[in-house]
Amino acid sequence: MARTAVIAGVGPGLGESLARKFAAEGCRVALFARTADFVEELAADLPDPGEGLAVPTDLRDVEEIREGFATVREAFGPVDVLVNHASAASWKGLMDLSIEEFENAWEVGGRGAFVCSKEAVGDMVTSDGGTVIFTGATSAVRSLGGTIGFTAAKFAARGMAMDIAQEFGPDGVHVAHVVIDGQIDNPGTRERNPDRSADTFLDPDEMAETYWHLVEQDDVGTQPFEVHITNGPQNTEFL
Numbered sequence: 662m663a664r665t666a667v668i669a670g671v672g673p674g675l676g677e678s679l680a681r682k683f684a685a686e687g688c689r690v691a692l693f694a695r696t697a698d699f700v701e702e703l704a705a706d707l708p709d710p711g712e713g714l715a716v717p718t719d720l721r722d723v724e725e726i727r728e729g730f731a732t733v734r735e736a737f738g739p740v741d742v743l744v745n746h747a748s749a750a751s752w753k754g755l756m757d758l759s760i761e762e763f764e765n766a767w768e769v770g771g772r773g774a775f776v777c778s779k780e781a782v783g784d785m786v787t788s789d790g791g792t793v794i795f796t797g798a799t800s801a802v803r804s805l806g807g808t809i810g811f812t813a814a815k816f817a818a819r820g821m822a823m824d825i826a827q828e829f830g831p832d833g834v835h836v837a838h839v840v841i842d843g844q845i846d847n848p849g850t851r852e853r854n855p856d857r858s859a860d861t862f863l864d865p866d867e868m869a870e871t872y873w874h875l876v877e878q879d880d881v882g883t884q885p886f887e888v889h890i891t892n893g894p895q896n897t898e899f900l
Contacts, residue, residue, distance in 0.1 A: 665737040669693045669777045670747025674847030675865040682869035684711025689737040693718040720747045720773035730780040741791040743781035745774040751810025763810045770814030790833020792876045795822040797840045835884045837875045842891035
């Protein structure tokens, strides 16, 4: 039976690669993002045998998230897989970051992930379980200094992942946290780093394989909680 997957926070790069990989594996994939045009085009272009559904959603808005999940259930049924992939850039330190910027980072990466998880896990515990994956970063496990909003949101998401794993693991919900230790290859990172060689970026298609491997382990007794993705010692710029 095909899985229903929600990817919360889809853009060029890893989000797109996750959507394509999950669809290629037969999932019905719902794409949450604020940019309607991008997710609509991607949903229409997903590979068989999967299906795509564009769900324009502002992950800072609790009601929009709830409405988005209602749309998914109406189209595809209960959710089996959730990837909490969204984050808000906040590259300032304590004295330079405004309260509004701090709250924006938390609303997306913290509260947004909480509401998405609540919706998805509610489906999973009344069916055959499922998988929740949080996209983390180096900042989720080690502060870098000068990125307090991003770091606080990523620490919060990792803590939520741990708590959900402990609470709902016995109910068949596999929760995993992926630490991304490097910059993902996409048009934006290439444009911002024109002098860097290709092998210093993380390949989003290869990363999507790792995410799918976590999904495939949702019915085994011993499951990984945390996976660390990097591209080796040549990588010198971390997030």
